[in-house]
Amino acid sequence: MALCVTGSIAAFKAVEIARHFIQKGVRVLPVLTRSGARFVGHATFTGLCGEVARDDMWDASFPGELHIHLATEADVVVVAPATADAIARFASGRADDLMAALVLCARGPVVIAPAMHPRMYAHPATQRNVGVLRSDGRVTLVGPVVGEVANGEVGLGRMAEPSDIAAAALSLLRPQDLAGLRIVVTAGPTVEDLDPVRYLSNRSSGRMGFAIAQQAAARGAKVVLVAGPVELATPSGVERVNVRSAMEMRNALWQAMGPELKAADALVMAAAVADYRAAEPSDVKLKRVAGPQSIHFIANPDLLAELGAARSGRSPMLVGFALETATGDELARLAQAKLQSKKVDLVVANGASDAIGGDDTQAMLVSASGIETLAPMTKVALADRLLDRVAAYGKAGS
Numbered sequence: 447m448a449l450c451v452t453g454s455i456a457a458f459k460a461v462e463i464a465r466h467f468i469q470k471g472v473r474v475l476p477v478l479t480r481s482g483a484r485f486v487g488h489a490t491f492t493g494l495c496g497e498v499a500r501d502d503m504w505d506a507s508f509p510g511e512l513h514i515h516l517a518t519e520a521d522v523v524v525v526a527p528a529t530a531d532a533i534a535r536f537a538s539g540r541a542d543d544l545m546a547a548l549v550l551c552a553r554g555p556v557v558i559a560p561a562m563h564p565r566m567y568a569h570p571a572t573q574r575n576v577g578v579l580r581s582d583g584r585v586t587l588v589g590p591v592v593g594e595v596a597n598g599e600v601g602l603g604r605m606a607e608p609s610d611i612a613a614a615a616l617s618l619l620r621p622q623d624l625a626g627l628r629i630v631v632t633a634g635p636t637v638e639d640l641d642p643v644r645y646l647s648n649r650s651s652g653r654m655g656f657a658i659a660q661q662a663a664a665r666g667a668k669v670v671l672v673a674g675p676v677e678l679a680t681p682s683g684v685e686r687v688n689v690r691s692a693m694e695m696r697n698a699l700w701q702a703m704g705p706e707l708k709a710a711d712a713l714v715m716a717a718a719v720a721d722y723r724a725a726e727p728s729d730v731k732l733k734r735v736a737g738p739q740s741i742h743f744i745a746n747p748d749l750l751a752e753l754g755a756a757r758s759g760r761s762p763m764l765v766g767f768a769l770e771t772a773t774g775d776e777l778a779r780l781a782q783a784k785l786q787s788k789k790v791d792l793v794v795a796n797g798a799s800d801a802i803g804g805d806d807t808q809a810m811l812v813s814a815s816g817i818e819t820l821a822p823m824t825k826v827a828l829a830d831r832l833l834d835r836v837a838a839y840g841k842a843g844s
């Protein structure tokens with residue numbers, strides 16, 4: 447864990463954050479900005495963490511590139527407190543000191559805990575910078591919270607509690623149990639054009655597939671995410687391939703899986719691929735006609751079944767999703783049928799009313815060894831349960 451301390455009056459609280467990490471047995475690499483070091487000295491962090499507190503990219507005592515070294519060593523980078531100035535530099539991608547360069551080349555999650563006077567936080571420039579960080583999707587912001595700040599005023603700008611910042615960072619410190627695996631994930635709907643302005647699609651948000659890609663990367667996998675048209679930010683460390691139609695997804699998928707499917711250890715097919723496309727999409731906008739209009743649809747290929755049929759042996763692991771309006775035993779039966787007909791290893795079955803659009807879902811994991819009915823949980827938590835199966839599958843085969 448790298449702990450970066452910037453020049454806020456709340457810098458003294460970073461000592462408590464470091465102590466939380468150390469109590470959990472986590473190695474802490476302290477980094478100070480020049481301003482941060484004016485609030486709490488190197489000796490405090492060096493003494494507490496047992497690691498040299500660094501503040502200088504040009505540190506001649508370090509043989510090599512210090513920012514790259516720290517980024518390689520740290521599974522998570524925490525910036526607490528984060529000044530308005532530091533946030534502005536992160537938002538514009540600056541690398542003008544050790545901390546900013548470290549954040550820019552972090553290989554894992556970055557946690558940022560803003561701390562400043564409420565007027566500084568409310569300023570449009572700060573709000574714009576925070577918005578940029580949010581929409582880039584590369585950092586986790588913890589706080590600020592409403593409370594008393596250094597001069598006694600109350601407002602939104604106080605740093606979140608050290609224990610909350612530490613807990614958020616520790617939750618991101620993941621076991622790298624998928625390291626060495628290459629996982630292909632599909633997500634989102636596909637869009638089938640009817641004419642230049644109209645299309646056939648479905649209500650998939652892409653959140654399930656993006657959660658799987660995010661969690662797989664956090665657990666050390668190399669992830670290729672083949673995504674239908676959704677507005678979600680690409681999770682940190684994930685290679686994204688954008689597609690539109692089922693046929694485009696098919697091409698991207700076969701490319702990602704490689705010759706004889708050897709380029710991937712697992713495929714998780716979370717995309718809601720359209721079953722049909724227009725037989726002859728019109729090049730020009732279809733005109734409104736009086737009376738019924740009919741469009742001739744043809745079936746899209748079943749992308750997962752094609753891969754199931756092409757696979758020889760047990761690798762790559764193939765995971766499908768069954769989104770049905772059925773529930774209970776009927777849903778389990780449909781998932782079992784899908785498991786067999788598509789020749790896959792695991793089917794995640796969920797009811798349409800539980801799964802579409804929201805952040806939460808309820809699912810069953812259906813495999814040859816049985817059915818596990820899971821409690822309602824977030825899509826991120828479900829992603830982890832599914833990836834536990836992927837990790838176990840890898841181990842069982844080795």
Ligand SMILES: Cc1cc2nc3c(=O)[nH]c(=O)nc-3n(C[C@H](O)[C@H](O)[C@H](O)COP(=O)(O)O)c2cc1C
Nearest residue numbers: 452453454455456479481482529530531532561562
């Ligand atoms: C006493 C004092 C307290 C400060 N507290 C804060 C603060 O809480 N938040 C903040 O954004 N800036 C604060 N600043 C201003 C920053 O230290 C200043 O913007 C500095 O350039 C930040 O550098 P850094 O982000 O590289 O650490 C404070 C400055 C002083 C002198």
